[in-house]
Amino acid sequence: MIIDTHAHLYYPDLYDNIEKIIEKSSENGVKKIIVPAVDLKSAEIILKMTVRFDEIYAAVGFHPGDLKGYNINDLKYLENYAKEEKVMAIGEIGLDYYWDKSEIEKQKMFFSVQLEIAKDFNLPVIIHTRESVDDAVEIVVKKKTKLLKGQFHCFSGNLQNLKSVLELDDFYVSYCGNLTYKNFKDINIIKNTPKERLLFETDSPFLPPVPFRGKINQPGYLIHTIEKLSDILEVKSDELIKIVYNNTLNLFKFN
Ligand SMILES: [Zn+2]
Numbered sequence: 001m002i003i004d005t006h007a008h009l010y011y012p013d014l015y016d017n018i019e020k021i022i023e024k025s026s027e028n029g030v031k032k033i034i035v036p037a038v039d040l041k042s043a044e045i046i047l048k049m050t051v052r053f054d055e056i057y058a059a060v061g062f063h064p065g066d067l068k069g070y071n072i073n074d075l076k077y078l079e080n081y082a083k084e085e086k087v088m089a090i091g092e093i094g095l096d097y098y099w100d101k102s103e104i105e106k107q108k109m110f111f112s113v114q115l116e117i118a119k120d121f122n123l124p125v126i127i128h129t130r131e132s133v134d135d136a137v138e139i140v141v142k143k144k145t146k147l148l149k150g151q152f153h154c155f156s157g158n159l160q161n162l163k164s165v166l167e168l169d170d171f172y173v174s175y176c177g178n179l180t181y182k183n184f185k186d187i188n189i190i191k192n193t194p195k196e197r198l199l200f201e202t203d204s205p206f207l208p209p210v211p212f213r214g215k216i217n218q219p220g221y222l223i224h225t226i227e228k229l230s231d232i233l234e235v236k237s238d239e240l241i242k243i244v245y246n247n248t249l250n251l252f253k254f255n
Contacts, residue, residue, distance in 0.1 A: 002226070002241055003032040003248045004219040005174060006092075006126065006153050006201035009056065010035065010045045013205055013216045022055055024220035029241075031055060032254065033219050036092040036126050038063035040074065043081050050086040057254065058084070059091035059126050061114055064107040065099050075113055082121045088252045090118040091126025092153065095139075098130040108139065115143045118150070124170075124251050125150035133157040137164045144168055149251060151199055154207070155189070162189055166197060172251055174199040177209030177217060180228045190232045195243045199251070200226060 004025070008014070014021050025033060035050075036059040037043035043060040050056050060081040062070060081087060093114040095107050118125045127150055129136040137157070140148070141164065149170030157165070165171050173193055178184055200222055202208075208217035209224035223237075230237040 001031050001245055002029045002200060002222060003034070003245065003252075004030050004202050004204075004222050005034045005151060005199045005248060005252070007033050007035055007204040007219050008038075008042075008206075009033065009049065009204065010042055011205045014218060015045075018049070018053075021218050021220070022053055024218065026055065028220040028223050030219045030222055032057060034059055034088055034126075034252065036089070037061055038066040038092065039070065040077055043078075047081065047084055047086075050084075057086050057088045057252075059089040060084075060087055061089075061091045061093040061126070062110050063092050063128060064094050064096040064111065067103060067106055067110060072109060072113065075110070075117065078114070079117060079121075082117065082123060085255070087123070088254070089124045089126050089150070090114050090121070091151075092128045093125060094128035095132035095136045096128060096130045097132040108135070111136070111139060112143065115140070115148060119143075119145065119147040122147060127152050128154070129156065133161045137161055140168065140171075151251065153201055154203055156186065157189070159189060159192060162192060166194070170251065172197050172199045172247060174201040175225070175229065176201065176203045176207040177212075177221065177225045178207045179232070180210040180224060181213065187232055190229065193233075195233060195235060195240060196247060198229075198244055199248055200244055
């Protein structure tokens with residue numbers, strides 16, 4: 001069984017065809033999908049989706065690129081959502097220096113407090129980094145206790161960053177469909193990722209794998225990313241799927 005640990009299915013292009021998207025995922029072996037929120041509004045939509053579809057699970061959190069109009073007191077609402085049964089993680093949270101460098105201190109504060117909330121609720125975290133992986137890893141290392149576990153999604157760090165993440169117990173990395181593109185530069189980083197620390201994700205609707213490049217990504221396309229990952233890691237895709245399934249269940253506590 002394949003689990004897509006990261007798909008933003010509330011984007012209109014996907015949400016408007018949600019039944020078909022889920023059906024197609026299932027036909028392609030993807031039986032569970034974690035949909036990460038980026039703010040309170042998306043969290044509400046996702047929680048409704050989890051009631052409607054057995055396959056859909058939620059993560060709730062404030063994305064570093066979606067903090068406008070929110071202040072630190074709004075994190076108390078997140079705690080209400082975190083109690084919900086199908087909430088698998090606090091996410092996606094993190095740091096993004098690509099879009100908005102003006103609010104780095106606010107981003108860091110939201111990130112740090114959400115790491116603490118995750119510990120309080122004994123939930124893993126789903127971490128977004130963009131041009132910020134050094135700082136994000138540094139904060140996680142500082143906050144790391146036995147209770148803090150999680151995923152660096154769409155991992156884009158260098159070998160030293162990867163080494164730091166792998167030194168953290170109960171932390172995993174995942175790579176997106178752009179690893180199938182000809183100009184993808186981080187094959188060597190993937191080669192250095194132990195299979196036991198890997199998760200699968202699409203980041204739908206973004207970064208669709210070849211042969212769907214340029215289209216709207218969806219969980220049903222995940223197998224193309226998995227096949228390329230199997231090539232890079234020199235393992236049969238069936239075997240990789242089994243290993244990653246176990247990794248996913250180690251991190252996320254599905255009922
Ligand atoms: Zn995302």
